[in-house]
Amino acid sequence: MPETPDLPPTALEADPGEHSAQPKRRSAEELRSRRWFGPADLRSFGHRSRAMQMGYSPEEWTGRPVIAIVNTWSDLQPCHAHFKTRVEDVKRGILMAGGFPVELPAISVSESFVKPTTMMYRNMLAMETEELLRSHPVDGAVLMGGCDKSTPGLLLGATSMNIPAIYLPAGPMLRGNWQGKTLGSGSDSWKYWDELRAGKITDQDWLGVEGGIARSYGTCMTMGTASTMTAIAEACGMVLPGGSSVLAADAGHIRLASESGRRIVEMVWEDLTPQKIQSRKAYENAIAVAMAMGCSTNAIIHLIAMARRAGQDIGLDDFERYSRRVPVIGNVRPSGNQYLMEDFFYAGGIRGLMNNIREHLHLDCLTVSGRTVGENIEGAKVYNDDVIRPLSNPIYGQGSLAVLKGNLAPSGCVIKPAAMDQKFLKHSGPAVVFDDYPSMKKAVDDESYPFTPDSVLVLRNAGPQGGPGMPEWGMLPMPKKLLKMGLRDMLRLSDARMSGTSYGACVLHVAPESYIGGPLALLRTGDIVSIDVEARTIDMEVSDEELERRRAAWAPPPARFERGYGFMFTKHIQQADEGCDFDFLRTEFGAPVPEPVIY
CATH class of the missing domain: 3.50.30.80 (IlvD/EDD C-terminal domain-like)
Known part of the structure; x- marks a missing residue:
């Protein structure tokens, strides 16, 4: 088996680089959480006493960044099953760096179980994330997601709130296996279902596929929407270098969780917010990476919504431009015919792929590591050039979509x-x-x-x-x-x-x-x-x-909903080419939301 690639030096270990001076660090008096805990008044007395009611001491929050961990774990979210314990690794990192971690649960948008579709609830997660961060005394956030809609949902909300935030992907699950055959999420479900309908396999065979296709926690191990969106999150600067490729069951994922916790504390002191990272160039990088990876079609909808929340006017024409320019070099199912995300990780992962297409990237874009894209991928190697192809030998001559x-x-x-x-x-x-x-x-x-x-x-x-x-x-x-x-x-x-x-x-x-x-x-x-x-x-x-x-x-069909969230959804959802965001969440819609009054 090829050697597991190392992550690059972390932001805390690396030289800051020659491209920029050290950023001005914020003081403890400038922390957002201090508005809740700092003043010598009756209201802040209430905040402090209630924190002490939970067993915390003033030394734990005084002068320290309070870091929200927005955790999308649930008992009906198999992709995030490890988040129940992985959150402790994030907390460990935050504490090591001098922060004060607080876990804030959020809707899990489980692709496997939520009906009629998780797409109904992506914007609910976005709104919940934004309001969790706005309404609580927090200075920064670690966003724990990975299953399809959780990545855009968390990032949409964090971008609109615009406090320092870092995304921690769940990571892909291990390869499936049935009778010695490698199985891939979804792709082989459709394949063997058609074989069953055609009479080519038996019901007993089908049960074997059912039991062997998902062998560990983590997201789909094909190049589905989950791996597409976590790669996009990294390409636009919101994940630590290489983090979107790390397998959920690999010990490296535990280290990634801890490092994300350490890094977010530094980001708070640096005041490194999403909108300082998510430039138009950053989203063009995301489109280029998506095309090269053989991305999910869902990438278009989510990326357009994410970019527009950051004030970047990305649209279908941008995808078309990069589709003509960047070929598919990630040989991963379903665009590829053999390999899965486990193979992609061992072959060099996202850093290897990005280094192979560096001529199509804006290398000067800033990332959550505190360094540029170019610095993050410098020296990245590919260990299997059939899994991650060079531009001269793509698996498809144009982009994925x-x-x-x-x-x-x-x-x-x-x-x-x-x-x-x-x-x-x-x-x-x-x-x-x-x-x-x-x-x-x-x-x-x-x-x-x-x-x-x-x-x-x-x-x-x-x-x-x-x-x-x-x-x-x-x-x-x-x-x-x-x-x-x-x-x-x-x-x-x-x-x-x-x-x-x-x-x-x-x-x-x-x-x-x-x-x-x-x-x-x-x-x-x-x-x-x-x-x-x-x-x-x-x-x-x-x-x-x-x-x-x-x-x-033609006559319009009857209304789908008469009340509740569904009613709001159908009244305000935009069309696919606009990213399916709610119209009232556009950046240009009304005045900016003010910080809550503390009284």
Whole structure:
């Protein structure tokens, strides 16, 4: 087995570098928490006495940064199962550096269990994180996440609050195993499910896959949304160098947790806040890294939302620009055909990949380490150049994702060319349209249904409002009839998302969505749908006059919610091309939120 790569020197060990002078350090009197604990008045008496009620002594908080640990552990979050104990390692690091740790639990947004979709609750986690940090006497934060929506949710909130923050990724789980075969999260679930439906494996085989595909705590070990988003978090400067690749079950992850705790204390003294790190260049680095890794399609939605919270106007055109420029060099499933995140870690991890694409990166961007991207990746090595390829030998010649536009998606949609049958890169075929998931699912299991290899399987009313919450329905199941013909891919189209562990010729995130009257709402069974990935086009071959007639006859579907969070969600959720953030959380929406009054 290749040698486990070392993390680079930590921010506390490294020379500060020649590119900048030592930052001015804050004084204890400038700490935000002092507003709660410092004044000699009755209200602060209450704060101090209640802290002492919990067994803390004044020496533990006086003159020390109070560090919030926003922990997304729960008993129904397998990706974060180790956070119950890992938080103690973070606390150890904070205490070593002279800080005062306080754990603040937050919603876990467990991808495996939360319905209708965790995308409904990403913005809830963002709001919760922002308000936890604003309402409590804290000076900085360690954000503990990793499962798909937890990374953007935590970072959205911390960016809007804008106190020093560092992200601690959960880390990928170990490889799966069944009968000596390596299994990858999601990718092999879809693969063997199709084999079961086609009669190629038995129910007993399927149970073996079920028991062997997830063998440890941690996030999906394919290049799904979890590993995509933690890599993006590191690429835009919010994770310690190499941290997004460290396996959840590796002892290095314990050390990463402790070091994150130590480093956040220094960040508070330096007043190194997210918005000093998250520049437009930082997000361009994130896009470049995402494209090179063979990223999840979900990267587009989350990264746009994150960038705009930082005041950076990143959009679909930026992804398209980098898609043409940066090839896929991370040979990890589902874009790759063999390796998993464990192999990626041993091969040199994120630092190795970033060093291989350094010509596409802004190396002067500042990171949470206190050093630049260029300094963080200096000297990084690749130990297996089939897992992390050089630019001269990519696994796919362009970036992981492509943005298509046309009369079906005037605001854009996305496809993952690196993980599909290449014959569908240019395709025309008759649409087979379904308005809801149950009717589509029933049809694909009906072997008498008139699907052909050229059919374009379409699901609508599955977008941000229509889903509701834009569920991961976009990898529409292959019709059983086609599976038994030996086919394993077809062109599929929806306004939904799909898991980053998925693969296939799936056109996703069609915007505007059909539920609010986007052109997808006007498509009918039998209409010809044409895509050309190289030309970046997607159209239905229907005349403008006919589309106008159909639009005049279209009626909006009934409301999904009449009360509660769902009502707020559907009233304020933005479309996929805008990042699916709430409109009232935009940086330009209203005056900045003031600090709480302490009285």
